[in-house]
Each structure stands twice: as structure tokens, then as C-alpha cells.
Amino acid sequence: MASMNEVAKRAGVSIATVSRVLNNSESVNEETRMKILKAIKELKYQPSRVAKRLRSKSGAGNLLGVLIPDIQNPFYVDVLRGIEDVAYQNNYVIIMCNFSQDEKKEAMYLEILESEAIDGLIAAPAHEEDQRVKKIVRNGLPVVCVDRGLKGMDVDVVWVNNQESAYQAVSFMIEKGYKRIAHIGGLPTIPSSRLRLEGYRNAMQDHGLDLDENLIIQGDSSYASGMQVTEKLLSMTNPPDALFTGNNLITLGALEVINGRKLQIPKDIAVLGFDDMNWSNALNPPLTAVRQPAYEIGKRAGELLIQRIKDPKRPCIQMTLNSELKIRHSC
Amino acid sequence: MASMNEVAKRAGVSIATVSRVLNNSESVNEETRMKILKAIKELKYQPSRVAKRLRSKSGAGNLLGVLIPDIQNPFYVDVLRGIEDVAYQNNYVIIMCNFSQDEKKEAMYLEILESEAIDGLIAAPAHEEDQRVKKIVRNGLPVVCVDRGLKGMDVDVVWVNNQESAYQAVSFMIEKGYKRIAHIGGLPTIPSSRLRLEGYRNAMQDHGLDLDENLIIQGDSSYASGMQVTEKLLSMTNPPDALFTGNNLITLGALEVINGRKLQIPKDIAVLGFDDMNWSNALNPPLTAVRQPAYEIGKRAGELLIQRIKDPKRPCIQMTLNSELKIRHSC
DNA sequence: TATCTCCATGAAATCGTTTACATTTGTCGG
DNA sequence: CCGACAAATGTAAACGATTTCATGGAGATA
Incomplete structure (x- = not known):
């Protein structure tokens, strides 16, 4: 060269x-x-981008870090696509770090990203108190959070209104006539899990349904946990008539168990998932789901980040995008 | 710092x-x-990894490039996960470049990767004649190809035997009694599309079924093309009784159309997909599919790459992994 | 005692840029 | 005709590491 x-x-x-x-x-x-x-x-x-980056400390390197909790979750893949499109348009390139909900891995990746002298970071922190991400924000690196905020920290965030979205979804289920609606939640440490659960609770109470705590089970946000919990719920002597699942992967796990038991959706059990997929119509019956605008979340986050790199003093923005209830045929 | x-x-x-x-x-x-x-x-x-990389030209930067054609395709996501796990274990970090089947984008990303002084590259080239990737190999950068080779070029490759896998899959369909088996292929420029089509053709001929060329349609490997082509096939006066789809996304597109028409799988039309998904059991009925070991492809490719970085003279390896026919209930 | 080795360390060049400062030349106003 | 200024370009330091070569001192050997 x-x-x-x-x-x-x-x-x-x-x-x-x-x-x-x-x-x-x-x-x-x-x-x-x-x-x-x-x-x-x-x-x-x-x-040489390397030499350039070394010399002119920040903003000229055209390198972005992306830290996501789980690349197997289609939601994050779409977020990533959004980020990537913006990055590409602005001549930035992405270092992708998938920490698989493992905080050790997250820590290592953050160290590496710092030492790669990235110009900015888009992160979905492990949880709201994430000290490692907080430290990076304090160090002055431009950061945009997606899906999850950082408690007590002034930082750009792009997300949806999880609580309200869950509330509306569950209300919809109730209006459809379902009474024993179970909720399979994600990792309790993840803020969005708590908010979705909260929305579920409020909807149930506001509609005068009694809250059977046995119908609320939190797993670890994985496909496997979706299966396990569904298995457990369906084995109850008094099983639920509907399932409100806490994320993509949980939904799919639940569907596998339901199919395995040859139950009819929504006749035997209705399903409404949080998180939509691009191919939800390929499911049978097509899935009724809360659609977070994942691609757009990524796109907005990318835009905010590039703005902030150019103007580090700009006040922080919490951008709440609208989710949409995609009514199809599973509920 | x-x-x-x-x-x-x-x-x-x-x-x-x-x-x-x-x-x-x-x-x-x-x-x-x-x-x-x-x-x-x-x-x-x-x-500072940046300074390190600038100074000691190659092998010390602990930075890998990954160039993939379509991050929306779950197959590549799994490949990516495999790569990422190996990279993490070896203290490498990944620059992820998704070129969305767009050769312009591919070219730009490759330029950037070069100028980032990566230590090695894992790529699924746009096609076998991909001059840009070839140039990089010639320049002496360690490269491992996945899923697709590079014609006339000595380079490490990890893939499955596409032709044989397709042959077996179609043979299975024939043995099940299906006669009018359609094939929805991917982009003709992609080697694996051609090989899978070849396998399909051979199986049909070897079993003495006549080849209706109207039942062979190649799209662009996307979800949308899966829908379009399926629509077309099902609208024929003499529609197929089974579908052999050329990749993940095509399969899902096909399923959407089939669901939309309220057709029963496999009674009205059987489906066998090339590429399995981790959640194929969540489909109803669970999908019968050719399972490429995507995660392992990524893992092996990562290992080969790191080996080659350490020992650039080691002879090239073409590693063919076994795919597996996952017999479930859609065919 | 002179020489040789070995261990521990430092000085300085190098990687490929950016950038503050210096230099050269030409033009113009007074 | 001289000083000031602007335009065009060059010089060299810096970024943060690695690495080659040099050096000083301690033991060992003859």
C-alpha cells in the first residue's frame, strides 16, 4: 500500500x-x-485510516462501536441494519460487539472499543446501572443508548414506550375476551422487561381482572426460557387462555411448545408477542405482535450519534418512537 | 487515556x-x-490498539474483517456468531460489513477494511469472479471464504456440499411421492444457487421425473422474491405439489403466500427449505429443511483465519461440512 | 588486569497521518 | 523603492506504540 x-x-x-x-x-x-x-x-x-485515527484523536476516525446484548435476537439485527445504513452513508464503519448478555464479555468489548479509539458508541447496556457504559459516557465519548437507558445519566436514548405498548397490547387481549392471560417476561435486570411487565399488570388491574401471580413468570429472555416457561404454564391444572410474551425469542420458544402439543392458536391458546419480525406472516397463524420500529431505532440512533460527534455540546435527547400493534391472527 | x-x-x-x-x-x-x-x-x-496496529504492520492488530452479503438472512447471523465466538476467545475484534448484495457497497467496504489494516478477512464474496476480493487475496492478506469460493484462486474455503445436499433433499421429496416439485432459486450469480439448482435437476432426472422448466424460477434470494415466485407458481393452471426453496428468506416468503391462501402444508403443497433456522419448530407445521451448520461454518472459518494469520504459508484448505436433512412436518 | 558475556535498560527510528509554524515569492499601497 | 500582506509550500513535531541498536555494569575467564 x-x-x-x-x-x-x-x-x-x-x-x-x-x-x-x-x-x-x-x-x-x-x-x-x-x-x-x-x-x-x-x-x-x-x-490509512489507522494513522489518521492515531493522529487526530476524535471524530476523524470514522469508526463507530456497536454493543448489543444478543445478535440472535432479530430485533437487534434490525437495529444493527439501521445503524449500518446510516454509518455507510456517512462513511463510517462499524465494530460490532455482541456480548450475549454476558457482563464479562461486555466489559472486555468496551475496553477494546476504547482502545480502538472509536469516535462514538451505540450501546444497549446490560442494565440501567451499567457502570462500564456509564464510565465511558463520563469519559466524554459520544454515546447513544438504544432500547435501554442509563439511570441518573444524561445521555441520548432511542427507544419505544415499553410500558404503554404493553398496556395497549394486553388491553387488546382483554377486549378480545381473554381472561387468564399469562405473561412470560424477560430478564428482570433489563429495564424493558420490567416496563413491559408493569404495563401488563396495569392493564389487568385497570380492566378489573384479578392478577394470578402464577401466570407471571420471568425467564432469561432466551428461546429456551420461552419453551420452559410455556411448558410450565400449559401444564398447570388451570392453564392460561392467552400468552403475552416478553420478546421475540420467547415468542418463538412458546410457539414451538404450542405446536408440539398440537394446540390451536388462538382457539386453545392465544399468543401476542412483544417484538414483531419481518416474517411474522410466515407463521401460522400469522402472529399478532407489538411491532417496535427496530430498523428506525437503529437509524435514529446512528443519526443522533453522528450529530453528537460533530457537536458534543448539543443537549441530550430521549427519543421515544411509537410502536404499533400489528393485529394478525394469533390473538 | x-x-x-x-x-x-x-x-x-x-x-x-x-x-x-x-x-x-x-x-x-x-x-x-x-x-x-x-x-x-x-x-x-x-x-492503544490503534498505535499498535500502525506500528507493527500485520498480525498484531487483533482486528478481523467480516464481509457478508445479507445480515437479514439468519444463516449469516449464525455464521457471524460462530466467527465472533472464536474471535472473542482469541482476543480479536470484528469489523462487520454487510454489503446487502450491493457490489458498490462491497467495494467500499473492502477499501475501508484494507485501510483499517485488518489482520485478516472472512468473506462471502458476491460471486466466484469477485475481482475485489481476489485482489485482496493477491495482496497477501489472510482470507477465508465462507459459503462461496473464488474461481481459480487458492484460498481457504468453508462451505457445505450444496449440490449433494440439494440432491438428497429433492430425492427425499420424490420418495415421499411428490411429482411436480418446483424450485425457487436464489440469485443466479451466487455459486450456491447454481449448485442447489444443479442438485435439484439431477435428482429429478435420476428419478425419472420430467423436468418442467416452468417450475424452475430464480429470484434474487430475498424474502420478496420468495413471495413473488410462489404467487406465480401457485397461480399456474397446473401448480406444483411441492416447493423446494433455495434459501432461508425465500422459504419464509413462500410460507407467507401459502398461509395467505389458506393452503395446508403439506397436504395442499409441501415445502422443503434449504437452510434451517433455530426456530424452525416454531413454524406450523415445523419446517422440513436442509440444515447447514451455520454456526460451525463461522467457527471453522474463524479458526482457519487465525491459523493462517499465524502461519501465512500453510497450504489452503477447502473444508466441506456436512449438512443434514431435518425431517419435520412440512414435507 | 584486560577482555568477554550477559543482563537490564535507554535512545531513537519507525509506522502514516495532521497541523502549527516557518519560509519563499509575488503583489500592492504609500 | 520599501514594508506589509497573502498565497503556496515546506519543515518538523506529534499521536502511541514496537523494535533495533547502543550502553553500562556485573561476573566470569584467562
């Missing part, structure tokens, strides 16, 4: 001048500019 | 010595080592 030095030599100028035409800053004679551009082309010169 | 210089100052030594204890190379007095470690701890020093 040709370096700036070689370009300079070939064009018979100093590297400073080459740098100037590359960043088209200051004035440089048209004739020399041409000479330099020619040399660049001939040598197929490409600036 | 503290730099090596500050550590050196604090410990009262030169940066060379600090570097030595960090890489525990050469001999350094136990006492000074202690002093330095203390200083490192006190300053919370973390080496």
Missing part, C-alpha cells in the same frame, strides 16, 4: 501539501493539486 | 522497558517489572 510519502515524492511536493489536497483545506495551487491527484491515481493511494 | 509514556514516567523507566513487560519479551528485572505493573494499575493504563 502506497503511503502519503510516496505520493509526495512522485508529485514532487511535501507530504503536507498532499494532506492539504486530500482534506481540501487551505489554498493549494491548481496545478500542483492536479499533479498530486495524478500521483494518487497512479499509485492507487489510499489513506 | 494514559499512554505508555506516562506509565514510563511514573515508574521512572523508559517506554521501551514498559513495552517489554507488556509483551513479556526479553528479560526485565523483577523489581522494575513490579514498579511498572503498579504504575499501569494506578493509571489504569490500556494500550
Whole structure:
């Protein structure tokens, strides 16, 4: 790979001048500019992003970190796509770190990201008290949180109104006539799990249904937990007539168990999932679900981050996007 | 962020010595080592991966590039997970580049990856003649291809035997008694599309079924194309009795249309998909599919890449993993 | 005692940029 | 005709590491 030095030599100028035409800053004679551009082309010169990043500490590296809890969850894949599109358009590139809900892994990735001198970070922290992410914010790195906030910390966040969305979804189920609605929640440490549960509780109470605590079970947000909990619920002597599942993966796990038992949806048991998938219509029956605008969450977060990199002083924004109840045929 | 210089100052030594204890190379007095470690701890020093990468050109940067055609395809997500696990274990970090089957985007990402001085690349090239990836291989960067090879190029590859897998799958369908088996293929430019189609053709011929060319339609590997083509097939005056779909996304698109038409699987139309998903059991009926070991493909590719980085001269390996026909209830 | 080795360490070059400062040249106002 | 200023370019320091070479002192050997 040709370096700036070689370009300079070939064009018979100093590297400073080459740098100037590359960043088209200051004035440089048209004739020399041409000479330099020619040399660049001939040598197929490409600036080293590494050297650039090392020299000009922040904002010029065009490198973003993305820290997500679970890449197997289609929700985060869509968020990632949104981020990636914005990044691409702005000539940024992404270091993707998937910490699989493992805080050790998260810690290591954050260290690495710092030492990679990223210009900014989009993160879904492990939980609201996440000290590692907090520290990074305090260090002054531009950060945007998605899906989950950071308690007591002024930081950009993009998310949906989890509690209200859950409330509406459960209300819908109640209006449909379901009485024993179970909720399979996600990891209790994750803020959105708590909020969704809260929404569920409020809806039940506001509609005068009594809350059977046996119908509320929190798992670990995984497919496996979706299966286990559903199994447990369906084995009750007085099983639920409807399921409100706490995320994508849980929903799918639940469906596997329901299919396995040859139960009819929604006749035997109705299902309403939090989180929609692009292929929810491929399920049979098509899934009724709360659709978080995952792609847009990612896109907005990317935009906010790039804004903040350009203007670190801009006041923080909490952006709440609307989720949408996709009524299909499972409930 | 503290730099090596500050550590050196604090410990009262030169940066060379600090570097030595960090890489525990050469001999350094136990006492000074202690002093330095203390200083490192006190300053919370973390080496800059950027500086490291700039200085020691290759292999020390602990940075891998991953270039994939479509992050919405669950297959690649699983591959990515495999890569990521190996990378994590070996203290590498990943720059994820999703080019969305767009060759312009692919070109840009490859340029960036080069200029990020990555230590190695795992790529699923756009097609077998991919000049951009070929150039990178020629430049001497360690590269491992997944899912797709590079024609006339000696390079590590990890994939499955697409043709044979398709052959077996279609044979299975034939043995089940299906006669008019349609095939919805992926982008003709992608090698695996061609191989799967080939396997389909051979199976049909070898079993003495006549090949109705109207039942072979190639799309662009997307969900949307899966829908369109299925729509077309089901609208024929003499529609197929079974569908062999060319990838994940196509399968899901097909299922959406089939559900929409209230057709029963497999009674009205059977479906066998190429590519399995972790949640195939959540589909109703559970999908019969050719399961590529996606996670393992990623893992193996990661291992091969790290090996090659350590030993660039090692002869190339073409690693063909076994796919498995997961017989469930859609066919 | 002179020389040789070995251990421990430091000095300085290097990677490929950016950028503050210095230098050269030409032009223009007074 | 001289000083001031602007335009165009060059010089060199910096970013934060690695690495080669040099050096000083302690033991060992002859």
C-alpha cells in the first residue's frame, strides 16, 4: 500500500501539501493539486485510516462501536441494519460487539472499543446501572443508548414506550375476551422487561381482572426460557387462555411448545408477542405482535450519534418512537 | 487515556522497558517489572490498539474483517456468531460489513477494511469472479471464504456440499411421492444457487421425473422474491405439489403466500427449505429443511483465519461440512 | 588486569497521518 | 523603492506504540 510519502515524492511536493489536497483545506495551487491527484491515481493511494485515527484523536476516525446484548435476537439485527445504513452513508464503519448478555464479555468489548479509539458508541447496556457504559459516557465519548437507558445519566436514548405498548397490547387481549392471560417476561435486570411487565399488570388491574401471580413468570429472555416457561404454564391444572410474551425469542420458544402439543392458536391458546419480525406472516397463524420500529431505532440512533460527534455540546435527547400493534391472527 | 509514556514516567523507566513487560519479551528485572505493573494499575493504563496496529504492520492488530452479503438472512447471523465466538476467545475484534448484495457497497467496504489494516478477512464474496476480493487475496492478506469460493484462486474455503445436499433433499421429496416439485432459486450469480439448482435437476432426472422448466424460477434470494415466485407458481393452471426453496428468506416468503391462501402444508403443497433456522419448530407445521451448520461454518472459518494469520504459508484448505436433512412436518 | 558475556535498560527510528509554524515569492499601497 | 500582506509550500513535531541498536555494569575467564 502506497503511503502519503510516496505520493509526495512522485508529485514532487511535501507530504503536507498532499494532506492539504486530500482534506481540501487551505489554498493549494491548481496545478500542483492536479499533479498530486495524478500521483494518487497512479499509485492507487489510499489513506490509512489507522494513522489518521492515531493522529487526530476524535471524530476523524470514522469508526463507530456497536454493543448489543444478543445478535440472535432479530430485533437487534434490525437495529444493527439501521445503524449500518446510516454509518455507510456517512462513511463510517462499524465494530460490532455482541456480548450475549454476558457482563464479562461486555466489559472486555468496551475496553477494546476504547482502545480502538472509536469516535462514538451505540450501546444497549446490560442494565440501567451499567457502570462500564456509564464510565465511558463520563469519559466524554459520544454515546447513544438504544432500547435501554442509563439511570441518573444524561445521555441520548432511542427507544419505544415499553410500558404503554404493553398496556395497549394486553388491553387488546382483554377486549378480545381473554381472561387468564399469562405473561412470560424477560430478564428482570433489563429495564424493558420490567416496563413491559408493569404495563401488563396495569392493564389487568385497570380492566378489573384479578392478577394470578402464577401466570407471571420471568425467564432469561432466551428461546429456551420461552419453551420452559410455556411448558410450565400449559401444564398447570388451570392453564392460561392467552400468552403475552416478553420478546421475540420467547415468542418463538412458546410457539414451538404450542405446536408440539398440537394446540390451536388462538382457539386453545392465544399468543401476542412483544417484538414483531419481518416474517411474522410466515407463521401460522400469522402472529399478532407489538411491532417496535427496530430498523428506525437503529437509524435514529446512528443519526443522533453522528450529530453528537460533530457537536458534543448539543443537549441530550430521549427519543421515544411509537410502536404499533400489528393485529394478525394469533390473538 | 494514559499512554505508555506516562506509565514510563511514573515508574521512572523508559517506554521501551514498559513495552517489554507488556509483551513479556526479553528479560526485565523483577523489581522494575513490579514498579511498572503498579504504575499501569494506578493509571489504569490500556494500550492503544490503534498505535499498535500502525506500528507493527500485520498480525498484531487483533482486528478481523467480516464481509457478508445479507445480515437479514439468519444463516449469516449464525455464521457471524460462530466467527465472533472464536474471535472473542482469541482476543480479536470484528469489523462487520454487510454489503446487502450491493457490489458498490462491497467495494467500499473492502477499501475501508484494507485501510483499517485488518489482520485478516472472512468473506462471502458476491460471486466466484469477485475481482475485489481476489485482489485482496493477491495482496497477501489472510482470507477465508465462507459459503462461496473464488474461481481459480487458492484460498481457504468453508462451505457445505450444496449440490449433494440439494440432491438428497429433492430425492427425499420424490420418495415421499411428490411429482411436480418446483424450485425457487436464489440469485443466479451466487455459486450456491447454481449448485442447489444443479442438485435439484439431477435428482429429478435420476428419478425419472420430467423436468418442467416452468417450475424452475430464480429470484434474487430475498424474502420478496420468495413471495413473488410462489404467487406465480401457485397461480399456474397446473401448480406444483411441492416447493423446494433455495434459501432461508425465500422459504419464509413462500410460507407467507401459502398461509395467505389458506393452503395446508403439506397436504395442499409441501415445502422443503434449504437452510434451517433455530426456530424452525416454531413454524406450523415445523419446517422440513436442509440444515447447514451455520454456526460451525463461522467457527471453522474463524479458526482457519487465525491459523493462517499465524502461519501465512500453510497450504489452503477447502473444508466441506456436512449438512443434514431435518425431517419435520412440512414435507 | 584486560577482555568477554550477559543482563537490564535507554535512545531513537519507525509506522502514516495532521497541523502549527516557518519560509519563499509575488503583489500592492504609500 | 520599501514594508506589509497573502498565497503556496515546506519543515518538523506529534499521536502511541514496537523494535533495533547502543550502553553500562556485573561476573566470569584467562
